[in-house]
Ligand SMILES: Nc1ncnc2c1ncn2[C@@H]1O[C@H](COP(=O)(O)OP(=O)(O)OP(=O)(O)O)[C@@H](O)[C@H]1O
């Protein structure tokens with residue numbers, strides 16, 4: 078069967094990567110978490126003096142952006158890809174609240190997006206890829222054969238993230254997570270370059286009242302419909 082490109086976009090913490098990873102594993106496609114790439118640039122910026130409080134030294138980052146290499150390698154223990162920043166595994170460090178609170182302003186910078194989109198398009202040039210993010214169906218792969226746009230209420234998304242952090246034994250505040258989810262949604266939707274929006278030809282999935290199993294089943298159905306006619 079001919080391989081296709083699958084773009085899964087949507088609001089923060091709504092289950093995009095959960096669906097994308099499951100589908101990619103089942104059908105033998107590559108899975109790329111594009112949000113992890115923006116998070117890695119943010120971590121680099123925090124650790125290399127690009128932030129002064131919340132102020133960003135954009136000129137310094139502009140000079141250094143071409144030297145920021147992001148890659149993914151399968152972690153045999155989790156069966157999922159870990160994120161590497163210039164060869165170092167940063168999977169855990171990019172998931173902190175500090176990175177979450179600084180990532181949206183970094184990802185609004187045009188030169189950051191140009192570099193990330195180029196790296197993402199290179200990763201997907203052979204097709205057979207599931208990529209999730211905010212602009213995959215609109216900018217990175219506008220020709221993707223299957224596009225999904227996922228949403229759920231902010232409260233349910235914050236609750237899911239809160240439960241996840243608690244299950245990992247990490248300190249978490251529901252209110253802080255909810256505020257971060259809402260803030261990122263706002264910045265992501267209102268930035269000038271590639272704002273978060275549903276591509277006209279994307280299928281809308283509101284998974285507020287769906288279980289992980291139900292949304293997985295729905296995605297498989299869409300995949301089978303589209304890949305069957307390629
Ligand atoms: N339908 C669902 N019901 C309950 N929990 C879910 C559902 N879908 C995903 N989750 C859980 O919600 C949390 C967030 O999911 P996930 O990381 O897949 O979201 P995301 O959209 O990729 O987030 P981000 O925007 O931060 O990359 C995870 O703990 C996941 O297990």
Ligand SMILES: Nc1ccn([C@@H]2O[C@H](COP(=O)(O)O)[C@@H](O)[C@H]2O)c(=O)n1
Nearest residue numbers: 089111112115180181184210211212261
């Ligand atoms: N294609 C994308 C993906 C992500 N972003 C930005 O990164 C932030 C973190 O992404 P998560 O998927 O890990 O939540 C997100 O809030 C966006 O600001 C992006 O701009 N484009």
